[in-house]
Amino acid sequence: MDNAGWRPMLLPPGGGGGGGGAGGALDGGDWRAHLPPNSRERTVNKIMETLKRHIPVSGPEDLRKINRIAVKFEGNFYASATSRSYYLREISLKMLKMWIESQSTLPNAPSNSAGNSSENLAGKRARLPPSNQDERQNSVDYISELPDAIILHIFSFMTTKDAIKTSVLSKRWRSTWTSNQYMSFSLPPDSSRKCKSFITFVDSVLSRCTAIKAKRFLFDAPCYALIRSSLDRWLQFAIEHGIEEVSVSLHYWHHKVYVLPRILFCCTTLVSLRVSQCCFSVFGTVNWCSLKTLRIDYAKLNDDGMMRVLSGSPFLEFLELKSCEGVKHIMVESKSFRELAIDSHKFCGQVSMLKISAPHLLKLRLLGNSRGGEFRLDEVSSLIEAELNFNMEIFALDKVKAHADLVKGLLNRLHHVTILVMGSWCLQALSLMEARNMFLPSLKCRHLILLGAAGHKGVPEAIAKILESTRLLEKLSLQTTCTPDSAIELNTDSVGRRVFAGEEFWNFVKWRIYQCLMHLRHVEIVDGGASLLAWEPVLSLLKFLLQNALLLDKIVIDSTNSKSSQAFEPSPLLEVARILLSHPKCSPSAKVILRYPFQGCPSV
Structure with a gap:
């Protein structure tokens, strides 16, 4: 068996594993429920293709053993993974690691190519007969020959910390991570003792970054005071590098709220933005001329700020408001606007109605627990698809007519x-x-x-x-x-x-x-x-x-x-x-x- 001309199996985001998001941080809900039919079977087949390049196959019995190994291997990651991207990433990295280890054994491989079959995945190695001593000394380091585009594609599935860990794979990779365009930082809740070291780590990564352009900046951490004071300059770094995708998710700490910096509202390269539990105060002009996707979670809004955001996003295609309050009217005249999702809208005080007017909207979704008010659709003549999967308060005799009239309206x-x-x-x-x-x-x-x-x-x-x-x-x-x-x-x-x-x-x-x-x-x-x-x-x-x-x-x-x-x-x-x-x-x-x-x- 000759494996000199092959490359390790890498599952693409939409490949054998049935698809994947841009990163694990954006995956949500039960990811297993969204896998396309036969996707797991295709993943097992790809794992088998890789294993057959490592394990001598002499007959049907060996193929059945390889199949059992692949099924068990895939099943372990399917059961433990928290997202599709994590599931695909970990399988790809394990296959890549096995291939690297097999390459490192080639110079010292024994003269015979036959070996006993075993179901221990870690023990599977390709044993190739060396042709001469010079070939053993000049073995090719395939992992170092991977193009930068492939390496950066692998990085897109990882957090920044995991991308840095890949430097142990090859001397060339020790500096490659500094050109990573996909930045992802997270700090678990109740990690106040690690706050300073986390800030130092992020500062160190950004100071060593050599990428001219940044494509993604994902941030998920508690809203500590030190982090709030540092996040402004981290976002400024991303914006100065032409960032395209930003996700900021902060967890409240003693009711402290992070106010999004003014510079973010003038980022003309931004294509996708998600902010969670941040203060979405808008006082000036918004210039999001490239923005297509906007998600706002757990925020207090007002009609004036919402109007500035929508008017400053002429090519916005998708808008999602989750557990937001304060807005009374969503009006979008843009012909690019295609989908609107209102999830668990909070009606409070005198704001008991949310009016929606979007003449070019194609898809509308009203979701979650939206107690205390009602929805009114003013202009939605272009709608093709609508989802009414919300609920109000528990049914009461004095509310029966109002609830029935709401749905009928x-x-x-x-x-x-x-x-x-x-x-x-x-x-x-x-x-x-x-x-x-x-x-x-x-x-x-x-x-x-x-x-x-x-x-x-x-x-x-x-x-x-x-x-x-x-x-x-x-x-x-x-x-x-x-x-x-x-x-x-x-x-x-x-x-x-x-x-x-x-x-x-x-x-x-x-x-x-x-x-x-x-x-x-x-x-x-x-x-x-x-x-x-x-x-x-x-x-x-x-x-x-x-x-x-x-x-x-x-x-x-x-x-x-x-x-x-x-x-x-x-x-x-x-x-x-x-x-x-x-x-x-x-x-x-x-x-x-x-x-x-x-x-x-x-x-x-």
Whole structure:
């Protein structure tokens, strides 16, 4: 086996591992839930390709051993990684390290190339017969021959501290890290004793930086006084080096707040900015002529400052406000503005309404806990996709009408969108409209996504109400939370409740939703749940659609990221698929597909 002409396997950000962000600091939530299908299998295959260059393969048994090693190796990082970028980075670095170590053993390799196979990954080495003594003395240091672009690409997955540690790999790398364009610094909470050494470390890194241009500056640390006084000059350094991406996340310390420096608001090279728990005071002109992405978390804002920011960002495409308060009106006239996300908006004092006006906006997301106020959409005529996944205060008798009117008013303004996402709170609000004989506007939605517990009281009626209004619907997605807890709730409820959510109910409302049934082609259920009893409300709907949808092409049950799949128990899902396959269907071409992530459970 000759490995003189190959290079170590490096997983790209969007490669075998199923994608990755620019850095671990920006990843959030359950990253495993967003991996594309078969991404882990592709990663295992890439690891096998690398191992086969190190381990002699003489037959199928050796290949099976290598496969077991690769699966176990990938599984360890998949279970322990906190982000996609961390998962990809660590696998790439381990493969790179193994390759470097194998290269270092070449000068002293024994004369025979055969060796006993072992499943200990650290013990795998390529043993090549040297042709002569001169070749052993002049062995090539491949790691030092890597182009700077590859080295800097590797650095983009690391924190600055980890990038400096790579200097042990090669003499050439000992100075390469100083030209790193990707700077990432973090200090854990409750690290006041390390504050001074942390500041010294950051100062030392920036003083030795030789990069003409900086691409990324990520900073995450407690809001200590010493750090606040130093952060201004660190940001100034990044801005003077033409920084493109900035993320500043500070943790409050004795209610001290960091005020963003004025120079940041005049950074013309800035493309992406995220600030968390910083004072976003804007008193002068904002010049963010290159800014495309803006995220503001946990900040007090006002309409004047927001207007200055938006008017000073003519090419802004994405804006996210999370747990912010004070702003009453978001008005964007820019034709570049494409997506707006309002997450857990804080209504306080006399500010009880947030008005949104963006005539060129394509996607709107209202998320999180937004108690104490309401949203009003003034001008959103270009919207294509909308997500209503927020919740207000707990339902009370005196609030029922207000909540129902709020959801209906939003749907009135969103009647033209083609993709509509609705959360469980909005579904419950719609279920309360029946007693008041209220009807929804006619919706042009073609893809409807419903989030929440399908077994919750009143939700089937809300689903029927929406289906009645979406007469052109082609795809229906249900992301349910049918967990064992909901099964207990269903089991302890009254028998009448279960009948209400059963097939009798859907047959009763058939005349109301018959127009929807004429166009529906694709139904998808995500995160089904562990017990068959918990499936009862969803199963009754699926059986009804299978028997009445004229053009239905497929029903997909996707449990690749559900809690039940992690429990290695596919039998309830297989039983659901069996029930659906044996049920009468209106469309001859209708298929039932079960997606389950583990071997031994093929698609149905």
